[in-house]
Amino acid sequence: MKRNDPISHLMSRQVITAHHGDAISKVRALFRTNGMHHIPVVNGEQLVGIITWSDILRVSFGDAFQTDERTVDATLDHTLTLEQVMRKNPVTLAETGTVREAAELLAGGTFHALPIVSGSKLVGIVTTTDLIKYLLDQF
Template sequence: MKQRVPVSQIMAKALIAVSTNKKLSEVNQLFIEYNIRHIPVVEAETVVGIVSSNDILKIGYGVSDLDKDALDAIYDAYKLTDVMTKNPIVVTDETSIKDVAEIFSKQQFHSLPVVNKDNELQGIVTTTDMINYLIAQY
């Protein structure tokens, strides 16, 4: 298995990112519409946080998806900055896949924003990307 392959080879480059002023109901709609689980939060192209679909689900736990008005009321009670992970660990597009795998193995999250040398968002890498890379090796 190639160990020094840069994460830029497996990361998602066409990604959705949101600013801190995005409404939670809009963020939730992005999760549904694009069938994704993690969204970087940026200000002026710099990563300031990351939000997962689980972060959104937690605050609406117990409310039926059919009760859209109740969910919207709950989502309106929070700001994105209340539920996102602030200042997440990021990796550069040159970080090796091996190094990313080591980070995932030691942490309890499933995605990392990928930035360039100027700290601008370039993509996102997930544990699913890592598994798909591993499968392709065999």
Template sequence: MNVQIEVPVSKIMTKNLITLDIKEDLAQAEYLFKKHKIRHIPVLKKGKIVGLLSMNDILRISFADGAYREEEDISSSIYEMFTIQQLMIGNLETVTSETTIREVAEILVKREYHSLPVVDKGDLKGMVTTTDIIKFFLSIN
């Protein structure tokens, strides 16, 4: 067993997060996905995580509407038909900052997730993605 994979996920998680408030709109979400080149955004309500929105959630509703255009000005009527709350994944599975990298990797594989919020005592502390896990494993060899 490799002892390095027993370290807490807090060592590799992203801590400076881009988040959305549940009241924001999908145009703002798409803008943030493109601007920051990310695929998952935690959704907050009164500062607490209530869901997770992925770029794939937006692509599903807007594929026919030309989503993922290169322009930064978004004026898509399809976005006015849905809210972040309707598209986000709620009832999230989360891990704590003390969950080991091994345990996180096992959850990501078993559940076929691409990211997990890291939450301590109800507070969002970070996000860990499959990319974080892959980079970690590449660094230990």
């Protein structure tokens, strides 16, 4: 395994994003449809935050009581905005970064996804799962 492998070797470039101002119901649909756990939030091409499935579960008590999806969506859309639920200013890694730097950030944080940026433009994402798969390929 090379210590300085570029992050581009394992980052996903086809990133599903939420957009600044999207309704929570739209974000919930993205999670359900795509089976993912982390969605970067952008304003144009600029990264402005990240939202996780755990963030959604934290605010959607209806999910705990198996309430109708439309009721949960309507309640969330009328009480919260994406900006209130997402995490602003997430930890990021420059696209010139290395796999080792990504591993250090993910190991040291309380998060499991690392947006990859060029300046403030989102260009990819790496998750702890991506990193584990990359390490498995090395052995």
